[in-house]
Amino acid sequence: MVRTGLWPYSFLVPERDQLYLLPPSINDWLEEDHLAFFVLDAVDEMDLSSFLRGLPQRRLGGAAHHPATMVALLLYAYCTGTVSSRKIGRACHVDVAFRVICANFFPITRRSRAFAAVTKRRSGRSSPRR
Numbered sequence: 001m002v003r004t005g006l007w008p009y010s011f012l013v014p015e016r017d018q019l020y021l022l023p024p025s026i027n028d029w030l031e032e033d034h035l036a037f038f039v040l041d042a043v044d045e046m047d048l049s050s051f052l053r054g055l056p057q058r059r060l061g062g063a064a065h066h067p068a069t070m071v072a073l074l075l076y077a078y079c080t081g082t083v084s085s086r087k088i089g090r091a092c093h094v095d096v097a098f099r100v101i102c103a104n105f106f107p108i109t110r111r112s113r114a115f116a117a118v119t120k121r122r123s124g125r126s127s128p129r130r
Helices: 035-045 067-079 085-094 096-102 109-123
Strands: 002-004 007-009
Touching: 035 067, 035 096, 067 085, 067 096, 085 096
Parallel strands: none
Antiparallel strands: 002 007
């Protein structure tokens, strides 16, 4: 409690170093009816088998992001008007909805750009509709 003149005033002091007993669920960061959840539900209903066809059985390097994650990421980004792969990559770090879609896994910008290019080639479209 801090005294300011005659009246005591209480402040909420942020405890930035306070640890959680359990890690927070990222699903709790957004409202239930948020666009990000709608996009995730829509992608769950899509047939993404064409993305999995033609992939080599064994891949060198690290694990790839699942096509459902990348489709949801691009779909949400295009819905919100974010079409630059660099802006999408940055949003995955600073925007809560993007973090929920990526489940706190951050795609490398060139991977999302390459995935978008493959998606456009397969769909026969040169750019997303706005």
